[in-house]
Structure formats: structure tokens, C-alpha cells
Amino acid sequence: MFKKFLGDYEFIWGPVKKGVCESSYYHFLTSSEELHELDITLGYKTRNAMNAAKGKRNLYEQILIMERIAGTHAFAASLSYCLAAEDYFGLTGKLPDCVKLIRMFFAELERLRNHIENLSEISGSTYLEVPSSLYAYYAEKIKQISSEIVFSRYLMGINTVGGVRLYNLSGREFIMNNSNKNNAFTDDKAADFKRFEYIATEVGSYIKDIEKIIKQNSETKSHIDRLKTTGKINAEIAEKLHAEGVVAKSAGINRDLRLKHPYLLYKVLALKPVLYNDGDALSRYLVRIGEIRQSFDIIKICFEKLTKNMSKQHIDDIHEQGKNIGDTGKLQHDMRSIYNYGSSGSGNNSRSDNFSGSNNDDGNSDEHTGVERNLFLSGVPHNKYGFGSVESSEGPIFCITGGFDGKIFKKINIKYPFENNFRVFKHFTKNTMMMDFNINETSYNFSVAACDK
Amino acid sequence: MAIWTYNGLKFGIKSVNFPKENDFYEGFFSYLKFDADKCLNYKETLTANGLPCLKCQEACPTGAIDILNSYDSKNSANYANGAEAKHIIDIKKCIYCGLCVSECSNIAEAVSFSNFIGKDNTNEANVKNDIKNNVKKSGKKKFGFFKKSLFVKHIDSGSCGACESEIAALNNPYYNMHRLGIFITPSPRFADVILLSGVFTDKMSEIFYNVLDNTPNPRFIILAGVCPISGGIWSGSGGLAGGSESLLNNCGFLNNKKNGDILKTENIILVPGCPPNPFMILNALLSVKSGDFAI
Structure with a gap:
């Protein structure tokens, strides 16, 4: 209970709120305009995700769970899980650059989309409906491209342990045409990369239009004035409360994992951090704009590296790799095979037999199974843990895996940045204006589902 | 603020004509179609061994595919003709992960996507689309x-x-x-x-x-x-x-x-x-x- 003074009153908001939003419970203590105390209760939609993941039959099903903890951060979450699993199996150094570039490409696309969606919400919170609608239109366009190319509007189902499901990238056209499978794959191996070109050019045209909206928005005084000094946070306290992602960057705290602990190929890119020092809603808005530009640059670099710097051999390699891992859902077979191997206690040869056996079952040739065998040779259960960390659009996502029993990870956990940011939000919302609450909350871009996992 | 009114008008109408015509975007799909005639395993294994191929059913993480259930309850002769091969993919469970299509090349040929939306939210495809509305x-x-x-x-x-x-x-x-x-x-x-x-x-x-x-x-x-x-x-x-x-x-x-x-x-x-x-x-x-x- 809050300590009340004369004229103070308290009220609750949630779990079911106005509009379309996730279920969370806010408890306010206020005296007319000033907000004195705020209590946030989450946990209304806890789905027991970790136990659900433990009940799955193979690693790919665990990825499906990880993606659906927070749907708007599906790619980053599945990537963190895959990095953790690859760390566990000792595959981190063995992955080809193509796989890393493809992962970076989609991770940045997701970041870009989330930031544009948030710009739409921020504009809406300052009652500028036109720019809000324009941003939302371009975010929708990016989702439509995602659906067209990778078969999911939220970039689900691309990552697998040890690779990417290239099948998912090229499968759609094949399914739509209902054509012969072999034609879709073998005739034009570079076709997969044309899809990246399509995404890059389309997103580029959207970014041009978005830049115009951003420019006009920054000239709109009512918009900037509402954001300035709203929801200001102190850098020292924010650091103590472990603010993450955009919130930390807006207060000048550089906690970007892409810079501090580079994964994939971020080390090569020499990124510059997007930092602002004011810590208010405007800074968070500007950080997002900076990151949109940065993400688009990374998308362009990834695309260029994928197409120009890679030789035909590389393309063939990645194609074969993707085919092995994604084509026939071999990952499932792999896990079953390892499980069989582990339980029977036989040697490497017998495992190879197992692989070839499963291939024969599928009616596929054995010629392209070399990469796959190599990848999973080290997939022997051990007592160590695998760790994966990814910078999502809102901050770092950490995943830890362990206790591999031949099929799935029995010990598994994932951490999103929102728990920390909720603490920061709660602390710095006290003694602010009630009118600014919506702007303040929107600029943090919380995902309640990620906390209620 | 006036500039935004101008910008909004300049941007024009971008809405779809959806209820009047089905002008969906390129990557849109509504429901799965299943064409049993194209699923080769489905027919061949049935006629040869009397047992259906279960590769896609095993791969499905949500249990949306139930070849076995329908097989047990029906006459196998009907299946060979593809006459009763309707209730194979349950769209009430399907999460569109694509594992079934990845797993088996034969189901991949049988499954396709419809971008048609029927009035009652169902489509004409041969999938288990008996969305039982209480209404x-x-x-x-x-x-x-x-x-x-x-x-x-x-x-x-x-x-x-x-x-x-x-x-x-x-x-x-x-x-x-x-x-x-x-x-x-x-x-x-x-x-x-x-x-x-x-x-x-x-x-x-x-x-x-x-x-x-x-x-x-x-x-x-x-x-x-x-x-x-x-x-x-x-x-x-x-x-x-x-x-x-x-x-x-x-x-x-x-x-x-x-x-x-x-x-x-x-x-x-x-x-x-x-x-x-x-x-x-x-x-x-x-x-x-x-x-x-x-x-």
C-alpha cells in the first residue's frame, strides 16, 4: 500500500487496458497531475515457457518455443538460443561466414522493423496521427516483404542450430508454384541471394521515405516539445538498475553487445555506438532513428558481402549447408541419431551409418551429408553449459543451455532486457506528469510477453 | 500541424480494396491446401503395405497432421482413391512452421497455400477446415x-x-x-x-x-x-x-x-x-x- 497524503488518490489500470495492448497491471498514486508512486504487476500471462521447452522432442521444437515467447523479437531470441546451442556443441568457430551474414541480415531487419513500429507509436502518443500512420504503413510493408520472402511476417523459422533454414527462404515460391522441387533448388543456386537483393532494395526505398517523415517530424515543434525532458533518467541510477538497450544508450551508457562482446561478424563491421546523453524520451527517439540508419547500413553491407565477396564455391557451400540442415528437417534426424548413438554407446562409424540410414529413408542421396556429419560430430552430451547473447532491438537477450540428453536441452533459460527496463521505468516515472505517462511508456517499447515467459 | 494535413493528403489512399476484391499483397497466404493425389507416399505406401507414410505426422510439433486417425477409422480403399483424404492437416493446430514440408518431399508437393478467403473464414481446400463455429x-x-x-x-x-x-x-x-x-x-x-x-x-x-x-x-x-x-x-x-x-x-x-x-x-x-x-x-x-x- 502507498503512503497517502491529503488529496492523493490511487487507481488501478489493467490488466485489460484500452486499445490493443498486452496484459499488465499498473497501480498509480497521484494527486491530480503529478504521479507519485507506480507499482507494476506482471505475470498475468505466464505460459511456463521453460517447462514447455523441456517437454519438446528436439532442438528445433525448442527453437519454436523460443520464438514464440515474444513474437516481435522472434529472430533475436531464436538466434540467442542457436548461439548457445552452438557454443555447447563447439560449433561456433565452424560456421561459415554466409550463415553468419544471413543471420545478421535478418537480425538487423527485425531491429529496423521494431524501431519503425515504435516511431509510429511515439508519434501516436504525441497525437500526430499522420506520421504515426505513415510509419505504421512502412512497418507493415517490411512485414509483407518478410512474409513474401521468408514465409513469416515475424521472421520465425529461419534459425536452426548450426545454420539457417534456406529451405524456408526459397520454399515459399516453390510451394506457391507447386512446381518440381529439384528445379526450385538446383537450377539456380544463386537465386537465394537474389531474394536478399530484393529485400535490400525494397527496404532501401522505404528508408528514403521514412527519412522524409523523420525530417518533417523533427521540424514539428509540438512533437519535439512533448518528447523533450519527458521521462528523463539519470545515467548513474540507470546504470545501477542495469538499464539495457535503447534506454541505456539514451543515457550515454554503451551496453551494445554488438560492440562490447561481438558475435557473428559484428567485429568486422567496426560499428559506432549510437549514444545520447539526455536520457529523455527524445533521446530514446533519436537513438531509434540512429539505429534505423545503422541497421540499414549493416543490411547493405551484409548483402554486398553475400553477393560480391563470396565466390561461386561459397554460394554452393552455403547452399549445400542450408540444404542439409533445412531441406528435409535433418536436424530432427540428427538429434534422433545422436540420441540413438548415445543410448547404444557405439562409435562414430555407427553414427555415420545412422545418418546415411535416415537419408536413405528420405530417398535422398548421400553426397551432401559431409557438412552435417562434421557439424554434429561434437554433439556428444557433456556437463558444461552453452551461452548465447544477442543484441535485439530493445537490448541484449541472453540464453543458457545445458544438460543435453541426446534430444533436447534439459537445462535452459532465456533472459530478455525488459525486466531490467521495467525497474528503470518504475523508478524514473515517480514524480512525473500523468499526462506524459503514455509517451514515457511508449518510448521504452516493453514486451510484457517477454517478462511473463 | 497544417503541414501534416498536406502530407497526409499527398500520401494518398494506400488502403486495399479488400472486401470488394481480393487484392492481397504478394506474400499473403490464408490456408493450407492438401492435395492427396500429389502425395506420392500417401498413395504408394497404402497400396503396397497397407500402411500410410507417417513422416510428416512425426515431424509435426503440434500434432496437426493425423494421417493415422483417419486411416484407422476409414476404409483404406477410399484412401487409395483419394476420395476421403480430406482430414489430414488440422488448421486449428497448425503453426505454419513448415517442418512437414521440409521433412518429406512428397507432402511438399501435395501442400500448397491458398490466398482465397471465403465468407465464413474457411476455404474450399481439402484440409481439415471444419471450423466449427457455434454460431x-x-x-x-x-x-x-x-x-x-x-x-x-x-x-x-x-x-x-x-x-x-x-x-x-x-x-x-x-x-x-x-x-x-x-x-x-x-x-x-x-x-x-x-x-x-x-x-x-x-x-x-x-x-x-x-x-x-x-x-x-x-x-x-x-x-x-x-x-x-x-x-x-x-x-x-x-x-x-x-x-x-x-x-x-x-x-x-x-x-x-x-x-x-x-x-x-x-x-x-x-x-x-x-x-x-x-x-x-x-x-x-x-x-x-x-x-x-x-x-
Whole structure:
């Protein structure tokens, strides 16, 4: 209970709120305009995700769970899980650059989309409906491209342990045409990369239009004035409360994992951090704009590296790799095979037999199974843990895996940045204006589902 | 502010003509089609061994494919002819992960996607699309109560946030739900439709009943996504190690034992998908609005 003074009153908001939003419970203590105390209760939609993941039959099903903890951060979450699993199996150094570039490409696309969606919400919170609608239109366009190319509007189902499901990238056209499978794959191996070109050019045209909206928005005084000094946070306290992602960057705290602990190929890119020092809603808005530009640059670099710097051999390699891992859902077979191997206690040869056996079952040739065998040779259960960390659009996502029993990870956990940011939000919302609450909350871009996992 | 009015007008109308014509975007798909004639394993193994191929069924993480069930209950001769090969993919459970297609090249040829939306939210494909709406289809007289406007109250009962994002997308200029007279309302007392997303957790169930009590009749409940319909990827995860079955049964709204009475009395419409496409949600809302479902 809050300590009340004369004229103070308290009220609750949630779990079911106005509009379309996730279920969370806010408890306010206020005296007319000033907000004195705020209590946030989450946990209304806890789905027991970790136990659900433990009940799955193979690693790919665990990825499906990880993606659906927070749907708007599906790619980053599945990537963190895959990095953790690859760390566990000792595959981190063995992955080809193509796989890393493809992962970076989609991770940045997701970041870009989330930031544009948030710009739409921020504009809406300052009652500028036109720019809000324009941003939302371009975010929708990016989702439509995602659906067209990778078969999911939220970039689900691309990552697998040890690779990417290239099948998912090229499968759609094949399914739509209902054509012969072999034609879709073998005739034009570079076709997969044309899809990246399509995404890059389309997103580029959207970014041009978005830049115009951003420019006009920054000239709109009512918009900037509402954001300035709203929801200001102190850098020292924010650091103590472990603010993450955009919130930390807006207060000048550089906690970007892409810079501090580079994964994939971020080390090569020499990124510059997007930092602002004011810590208010405007800074968070500007950080997002900076990151949109940065993400688009990374998308362009990834695309260029994928197409120009890679030789035909590389393309063939990645194609074969993707085919092995994604084509026939071999990952499932792999896990079953390892499980069989582990339980029977036989040697490497017998495992190879197992692989070839499963291939024969599928009616596929054995010629392209070399990469796959190599990848999973080290997939022997051990007592160590695998760790994966990814910078999502809102901050770092950490995943830890362990206790591999031949099929799935029995010990598994994932951490999103929102728990920390909720603490920061709660602390710095006290003694602010009630009118600014919506702007303040929107600029943090919380995902309640990620906390209620 | 005047500049934004000018910019808005300059931007022009970007909305689809959707209810008038099916002008969907390039990557849109609504439901799966299953053509048993093209699934070679399906036919060959049946005729040779008398047993169907189960590769896709084994791979399915949500148990949406049930070749065995239909095989046991029917005459195998019918299957060889493809006459009864309808109930193979249950779209009430399918999360569109594509594992079945990845797993078996034969089902890959048999499965294709439809971008056709039928009036009653089903399509003509040979999949298990018997979306049993509790509402009766109006044969003679249309229910035109919501003809002019429809107010929707959204409740999140444990979704991943993607469904919310899709529902919120209905307000963007591309779909522009307002032009069709459909609005999101903050209060259940003004609502005609309750749009439920998520796995229906126990904590949210009490709140849902509260909202339902406050919603006036006549009313509809639309279940958005596979989570409230069957639990999707979460189904059957409640009673596992560490979790109490009574507290956490992520089996969805339809399978929840508490909802026995509600299912009999309420008008429930299902919109499958993970997450459901905005076009699908819009189609269900339009069907309610135009009175295709009688009370």
C-alpha cells in the first residue's frame, strides 16, 4: 500500500487496458497531475515457457518455443538460443561466414522493423496521427516483404542450430508454384541471394521515405516539445538498475553487445555506438532513428558481402549447408541419431551409418551429408553449459543451455532486457506528469510477453 | 500541424480494396491446401503395405497432421482413391512452421497455400477446415444488428505479442479497419465482439469472465490465433516437470474445462494462424458485421 497524503488518490489500470495492448497491471498514486508512486504487476500471462521447452522432442521444437515467447523479437531470441546451442556443441568457430551474414541480415531487419513500429507509436502518443500512420504503413510493408520472402511476417523459422533454414527462404515460391522441387533448388543456386537483393532494395526505398517523415517530424515543434525532458533518467541510477538497450544508450551508457562482446561478424563491421546523453524520451527517439540508419547500413553491407565477396564455391557451400540442415528437417534426424548413438554407446562409424540410414529413408542421396556429419560430430552430451547473447532491438537477450540428453536441452533459460527496463521505468516515472505517462511508456517499447515467459 | 494535413493528403489512399476484391499483397497466404493425389507416399505406401507414410505426422510439433486417425477409422480403399483424404492437416493446430514440408518431399508437393478467403473464414481446400463455429449460419434471414458499425474489445490472455501487433496493424493505412466501420473500443460495455488472443492462462481467465459479464448481448467471441483455439506450440506443456497442471494448462480457450458452459451459450468464431494474418481477422470481423453468422 502507498503512503497517502491529503488529496492523493490511487487507481488501478489493467490488466485489460484500452486499445490493443498486452496484459499488465499498473497501480498509480497521484494527486491530480503529478504521479507519485507506480507499482507494476506482471505475470498475468505466464505460459511456463521453460517447462514447455523441456517437454519438446528436439532442438528445433525448442527453437519454436523460443520464438514464440515474444513474437516481435522472434529472430533475436531464436538466434540467442542457436548461439548457445552452438557454443555447447563447439560449433561456433565452424560456421561459415554466409550463415553468419544471413543471420545478421535478418537480425538487423527485425531491429529496423521494431524501431519503425515504435516511431509510429511515439508519434501516436504525441497525437500526430499522420506520421504515426505513415510509419505504421512502412512497418507493415517490411512485414509483407518478410512474409513474401521468408514465409513469416515475424521472421520465425529461419534459425536452426548450426545454420539457417534456406529451405524456408526459397520454399515459399516453390510451394506457391507447386512446381518440381529439384528445379526450385538446383537450377539456380544463386537465386537465394537474389531474394536478399530484393529485400535490400525494397527496404532501401522505404528508408528514403521514412527519412522524409523523420525530417518533417523533427521540424514539428509540438512533437519535439512533448518528447523533450519527458521521462528523463539519470545515467548513474540507470546504470545501477542495469538499464539495457535503447534506454541505456539514451543515457550515454554503451551496453551494445554488438560492440562490447561481438558475435557473428559484428567485429568486422567496426560499428559506432549510437549514444545520447539526455536520457529523455527524445533521446530514446533519436537513438531509434540512429539505429534505423545503422541497421540499414549493416543490411547493405551484409548483402554486398553475400553477393560480391563470396565466390561461386561459397554460394554452393552455403547452399549445400542450408540444404542439409533445412531441406528435409535433418536436424530432427540428427538429434534422433545422436540420441540413438548415445543410448547404444557405439562409435562414430555407427553414427555415420545412422545418418546415411535416415537419408536413405528420405530417398535422398548421400553426397551432401559431409557438412552435417562434421557439424554434429561434437554433439556428444557433456556437463558444461552453452551461452548465447544477442543484441535485439530493445537490448541484449541472453540464453543458457545445458544438460543435453541426446534430444533436447534439459537445462535452459532465456533472459530478455525488459525486466531490467521495467525497474528503470518504475523508478524514473515517480514524480512525473500523468499526462506524459503514455509517451514515457511508449518510448521504452516493453514486451510484457517477454517478462511473463 | 497544417503541414501534416498536406502530407497526409499527398500520401494518398494506400488502403486495399479488400472486401470488394481480393487484392492481397504478394506474400499473403490464408490456408493450407492438401492435395492427396500429389502425395506420392500417401498413395504408394497404402497400396503396397497397407500402411500410410507417417513422416510428416512425426515431424509435426503440434500434432496437426493425423494421417493415422483417419486411416484407422476409414476404409483404406477410399484412401487409395483419394476420395476421403480430406482430414489430414488440422488448421486449428497448425503453426505454419513448415517442418512437414521440409521433412518429406512428397507432402511438399501435395501442400500448397491458398490466398482465397471465403465468407465464413474457411476455404474450399481439402484440409481439415471444419471450423466449427457455434454460431449457426443464417440461411434465410441475415442478422443485421451490427450493420453500420462494429465495436471490438481486445483481450490478451497470454499471447507472444505478435497477435497484438497484427491486430494493431488493422488500424494502419494498408488495412484501415475504420473505413469499414470497425473500431477498437476501450470498454467492454460498448463492445459487440470480444477478440481473444493467447493461451488463456488461469490468471487471465477470471478477468476474461469479468469482461464477458460486462459485454452486452448480442455478442460474439473471436479467437485470434491457434493459441486460444488449441494451445498451438504451447499445448500439453502445463503438466510437465515443475509446472502444476491445474495452474498452468496452456491448452487454449476451447479446451479449457472451465469454459464448458460458455462454449454452449456463446457465439464463437475461430481465426487460426500463428499469428493470424490481419486479413483473416478483418474477414472474420466483416463476416460478423455483415450478419453472416446468426445468433
